[in-house]
Amino acid sequence: MESLPVIDLKEIRKVYPMGAGHVNALKGVTVSVSAGEMVAVMGPSGSGKSTLLNIIGCLDRPTGGRYILDGIDVSEMSKEELARVRNKKIGFVFQGFNLLSRVTAAANVQLPLLYADGKPDKKEMERRTVEALSWVGLREYGHHLPNQLSGGQQQRVAIARALVNSPSIILADEPTGALDTRTGMEVIDVIQRLNFQKKITVIIVTHEPNVALYCRRIIRVKDGRIQEDRKVDHPRVAAEDLKEMPAEVEE
Ligand SMILES: Nc1ncnc2c1ncn2[C@@H]1O[C@H](COP(=O)(O)OP(=O)(O)O)[C@@H](O)[C@H]1O
Numbered sequence: 220m221e222s223l224p225v226i227d228l229k230e231i232r233k234v235y236p237m238g239a240g241h242v243n244a245l246k247g248v249t250v251s252v253s254a255g256e257m258v259a260v261m262g263p264s265g266s267g268k269s270t271l272l273n274i275i276g277c278l279d280r281p282t283g284g285r286y287i288l289d290g291i292d293v294s295e296m297s298k299e300e301l302a303r304v305r306n307k308k309i310g311f312v313f314q315g316f317n318l319l320s321r322v323t324a325a326a327n328v329q330l331p332l333l334y335a336d337g338k339p340d341k342k343e344m345e346r347r348t349v350e351a352l353s354w355v356g357l358r359e360y361g362h363h364l365p366n367q368l369s370g371g372q373q374q375r376v377a378i379a380r381a382l383v384n385s386p387s388i389i390l391a392d393e394p395t396g397a398l399d400t401r402t403g404m405e406v407i408d409v410i411q412r413l414n415f416q417k418k419i420t421v422i423i424v425t426h427e428p429n430v431a432l433y434c435r436r437i438i439r440v441k442d443g444r445i446q447e448d449r450k451v452d453h454p455r456v457a458a459e460d461l462k463e464m465p466a467e468v469e470e
């Protein structure tokens with residue numbers, strides 16, 4: 220059964236001004252992703268992966284081409300309109316966690332709710348924050364500051380923050396890049412459960428071939444173009460692989 224594409228890119232181009240000249244970061248990318256997919260985007264450094272993810276996530280606008288998100292043409296939207304779409308539909312996870320260091324884990328998770336359309340009342344915000352933290356296994360850690368948490372825990376807080384607005388899409392840019400193997404696998408496990416259980420569409424940028432094998436599809440980008448787009452027949456399941464991995468001592 221083929222579902223409608225939730226992400227539909229046609230001939231997307233991105234040009235950055237650069238000194239006196241410019242950089243062609245994307246040179247005509249055409250790709251669509253169906254609801255519920257879990258996709259890895261791979262490719263060498265500088266090939267355009269983050270640019271592509273930022274456009275998909277409505278953080279940035281293409282220079283040319285057409286982007287239909289959930290049936291709506293977002294290619295010509297203003298920054299304000301894009302911000303609203305982004306807040307409603309998309310959660311982001313970054314390599315460096317991007318948590319606010321001076322406020323608690325719970326306050327970080329709650330942040331997107333403050334900007335939500337029809338902002339929920341305080342009690343509802345707290346309920347959703349606890350729910351998101353519980354989902355990533357950190358129910359008891361809401362009052363901790365980021366620097367009181369391990370890297371893996373910080374990334375899980377970031378995932379809870381991405382989750383709190385019930386997005387239909389999660390975009391992760393090198394989410395395991397700053398983590399050791401086991402901790403990275405725990406993060407992949409959480410992301411995979413979002414996909415399996417909550418049916419969230421997931422796109423992960425990664426340069427680790429091992430991480431890509433947990434996705435059902437691998438798209439390779441090279442020099443601003445899609446070089447390869449293939450299915451993974453039997454994606455690995457992080458929860459199963461974690462059972463086989465020795466626990467590491469937390470630093
Ligand atoms: N804000 C920017 N301004 C100018 N050039 C940029 C900017 N962001 C990315 N680039 C350039 O665009 C190309 C693609 O970058 P990027 O999408 O970050 O690649 P990747 O994530 O695959 O490493 C690179 O040549 C990079 O230097």
Ligand SMILES: [Mg+2]
Pocket residue numbers: 268269270
């Ligand atoms: Mg990048």
